[in-house]
Amino acid sequence: MEFISVTEWAEMHGVAVRTARNYCAQGKIEGAYLVGKTWNIPADAGLPERRKKRPESPLLKVLREQKEGKIKGGIYHRVQIDLTYNSNHIEGSRLTHDQTRYIFETNTIGIEAEAVNVDDIIETTNHFRAIDHILADTEKPLTEAYIKQLHRILKSGTSDERKDWFKVGDYKKLPNEVGGNDTVSPEDVHREMKALLKAYNAKKRPSFEDIIDFHYRFERIHPFQDGNGRVGRLIMFRECLRYGYVPFIITDALKMFYYRGLQHWPKVKGYLLDTCLTAQDNFKSVLDKLRIKYEP
Numbered sequence: 001m002e003f004i005s006v007t008e009w010a011e012m013h014g015v016a017v018r019t020a021r022n023y024c025a026q027g028k029i030e031g032a033y034l035v036g037k038t039w040n041i042p043a044d045a046g047l048p049e050r051r052k053k054r055p056e057s058p059l060l061k062v063l064r065e066q067k068e069g070k071i072k073g074g075i076y077h078r079v080q081i082d083l084t085y086n087s088n089h090i091e092g093s094r095l096t097h098d099q100t101r102y103i104f105e106t107n108t109i110g111i112e113a114e115a116v117n118v119d120d121i122i123e124t125t126n127h128f129r130a131i132d133h134i135l136a137d138t139e140k141p142l143t144e145a146y147i148k149q150l151h152r153i154l155k156s157g158t159s160d161e162r163k164d165w166f167k168v169g170d171y172k173k174l175p176n177e178v179g180g181n182d183t184v185s186p187e188d189v190h191r192e193m194k195a196l197l198k199a200y201n202a203k204k205r206p207s208f209e210d211i212i213d214f215h216y217r218f219e220r221i222h223p224f225q226d227g228n229g230r231v232g233r234l235i236m237f238r239e240c241l242r243y244g245y246v247p248f249i250i251t252d253a254l255k256m257f258y259y260r261g262l263q264h265w266p267k268v269k270g271y272l273l274d275t276c277l278t279a280q281d282n283f284k285s286v287l288d289k290l291r292i293k294y295e296p
Helices: 006-013 017-025 058-069 075-090 097-106 118-136 144-155 186-201 208-221 228-242 252-264 269-289
Strands: 003-005 033-035 038-042
Touching: 003 006, 006 017, 006 038, 006 144, 017 038, 058 075, 058 118, 058 228, 075 097, 075 118, 075 228, 075 252, 075 269, 097 118, 118 144, 118 228, 144 186, 144 228, 186 208, 208 228, 208 269, 252 269
Parallel strands: none
Antiparallel strands: 003 038, 033 038
8 A cells, every 4th residue: 555645645645734733643545554653554545534615427426336336337337438448548559448348357467469568457456456546536626636646547567667757647748749749847846736636626616518528638747757648538538537527538539539629628618619529429328328317
């Protein structure tokens, strides 16, 4: 189990360090323990239950129940395979949908007579963990620490982690670009991410369009050396669940429309919105088939 400091945990959950220490002292954070005068907290420890919580959406409730019950063939099972396969495939993974499903269902690799990139397999299993992570704590506000944790989960154990210049779970050290376009320089990433999150979190209930806009701005910043697209799409899925919107998966069939939408978003928002709404309709059809209620 990975442990983090009180300061890191407080930043991840958007609370004061003093509040975090009080939670530890009061035994409200399961697994936290004291070494000398320093508290060590499990990295996946959530906030203590609060009296007032945003009502849990019917879909999120089902996803959590099926996860805990290890239900096969339901919506949780479907999300794990479809979201992982499509998001990784957009970024160049050569694993097929069937291979992704096989890894999720059996925790083994069903591949014969072909060479497979080990990173594709590691990032697939990591993506399964990342989905579980976003389902566990949709009540938390988005913070830089939370987003870095998603990146850490996604990229841990990959060959990138062995590169001195690649920082898993931290912002990029070298300039990069996306789709031939410049992105924010490494020294400016923290400032830009802080401003983006401040503006987004100031909204009492972001609209569906606000969530898409956050995704566009996140991708233009491109805060990490690699894994930005997958982290960004995980955030979109999470924020839709958090605020009661039906989430969606950008499939291979929608990939080029998705790219076009990101490119033209500042001037023509309709391209990306239409693509996301189409993906949302596709997801709704799956929910209807499985007889799962969702908010309109």
